[in-house]
Amino acid sequence: MERWVIVNPAAGRGKVGRLSGAILKAAREKGARAFLTEGPGHATELSRNAPEGARVVAVGGDGTVHEVLRGLAGTDKVLGVVPIGSGNDFARMLGLRELPWREALELALFAQEEAIDLCWVNGEPFGASLGIGFDALVAKKALSAPPFLRGMPRYLYALFGVLKELRLPEGRVAVDGEEVHWGPLLLLAVMNGPAYGGGIPIAPMADPRDGQLSVILARSFTRPGVVFILPRLLLGRHLSHPQVVAFAGREVVVEFAHPVPAHADGELLPEARLYRARVEPLGLKVVGGRAAARGEKPILSPVGVG
Ligand SMILES: Nc1ncnc2c1ncn2[C@@H]1O[C@H](COP(=O)(O)OP(=O)(O)OP(=O)(O)O)[C@@H](O)[C@H]1O
Numbered sequence: 001m002e003r004w005v006i007v008n009p010a011a012g013r014g015k016v017g018r019l020s021g022a023i024l025k026a027a028r029e030k031g032a033r034a035f036l037t038e039g040p041g042h043a044t045e046l047s048r049n050a051p052e053g054a055r056v057v058a059v060g061g062d063g064t065v066h067e068v069l070r071g072l073a074g075t076d077k078v079l080g081v082v083p084i085g086s087g088n089d090f091a092r093m094l095g096l097r098e099l100p101w102r103e104a105l106e107l108a109l110f111a112q113e114e115a116i117d118l119c120w121v122n123g124e125p126f127g128a129s130l131g132i133g134f135d136a137l138v139a140k141k142a143l144s145a146p147p148f149l150r151g152m153p154r155y156l157y158a159l160f161g162v163l164k165e166l167r168l169p170e171g172r173v174a175v176d177g178e179e180v181h182w183g184p185l186l187l188l189a190v191m192n193g194p195a196y197g198g199g200i201p202i203a204p205m206a207d208p209r210d211g212q213l214s215v216i217l218a219r220s221f222t223r224p225g226v227v228f229i230l231p232r233l234l235l236g237r238h239l240s241h242p243q244v245v246a247f248a249g250r251e252v253v254v255e256f257a258h259p260v261p262a263h264a265d266g267e268l269l270p271e272a273r274l275y276r277a278r279v280e281p282l283g284l285k286v287v288g289g290r291a292a293a294r295g296e297k298p299i300l301s302p303v304g305v306g
Helices: 012-029 042-049 062-072 089-094 101-110 134-143 151-164 223-234 289-293
Strands: 003-007 033-036 055-060 078-083 113-121 124-126 129-133 170-175 178-184 187-191 213-218 244-249 251-260 262-264 272-287
Touching: 003 012, 003 042, 003 101, 012 033, 012 055, 012 101, 042 055, 042 062, 055 062, 055 101, 062 078, 062 089, 062 124, 078 089, 078 101, 124 262, 129 134, 129 251, 129 272, 134 151, 134 187, 134 262, 151 223, 170 213, 170 244, 178 244, 187 251, 213 251, 213 272
Parallel strands: 003 033, 003 055, 055 078, 078 272
Antiparallel strands: 113 124, 113 272, 129 187, 129 262, 170 178, 170 251, 187 213, 213 244, 251 272
């Protein structure tokens, strides 16, 4: 089996860049082919070029995982993750513990593989999350924040910028062919895993192995209403709010009168009026999740590198 390691030096606010030489060296010493990405989209191109059946390890955050996933979804290739991003929601969903990168790399290269659900939206794959509406607007606004703002100040700048101009779009939502909502919609989250945005537990009940999408709708909210629900959201206590409803299903369709922004795994998608998301049960092979979640030692391949 071929093992490829794709390292995004821009991930983790420069941390991966600082470690990249050591990571490439360690990967090559373990018999893998190792690559440094040269810019956005490169990881997709690289993982597309990996041979059928290869194990492809993404080193970075959720954006890197998402790009690698785009190159291997629908093939027989296996996704491994060394989470060194600022968010790492995909790795969290897999149950990967906070491991030093050398151990995470060992696990990603040699631990047993397993299957999890693979999700699609408008023909694009996503691993952990799809967010349509408010949170995607905030992500979009953050792109135009002054460059000296980073981390939380950048997020707050974007959040209050969006709140100032907030106008809820009217959306029609159907889950498995049944209309569940028609009216103002603050946001719609379609989740494979419980968290997005770096650990925000928007869908605490989501399970990436249940063959279902977890769907959270935040319906009609005023500006102060948004501000007041944020702390509840951070604690995972938002589901009891009367304007928040949750569903599970295999297909979700949301339609608006005008294009509304959306993100998949934190990466902005082309804006659309219509989003159609579906789950392919156990459609993605990944590495090391269950063993890591149970805190077991990684199960090493008896023949080492192949
Ligand atoms: N060589 C590169 N130079 C600049 N940007 C790159 C390069 N390679 C990939 N990218 C871009 O880096 C972005 C950030 O990567 P990623 O999301 O993995 O890191 P992060 O933001 O630290 O993590 P997280 O999404 O978990 O918060 C991605 O959108 C990707 O397109």
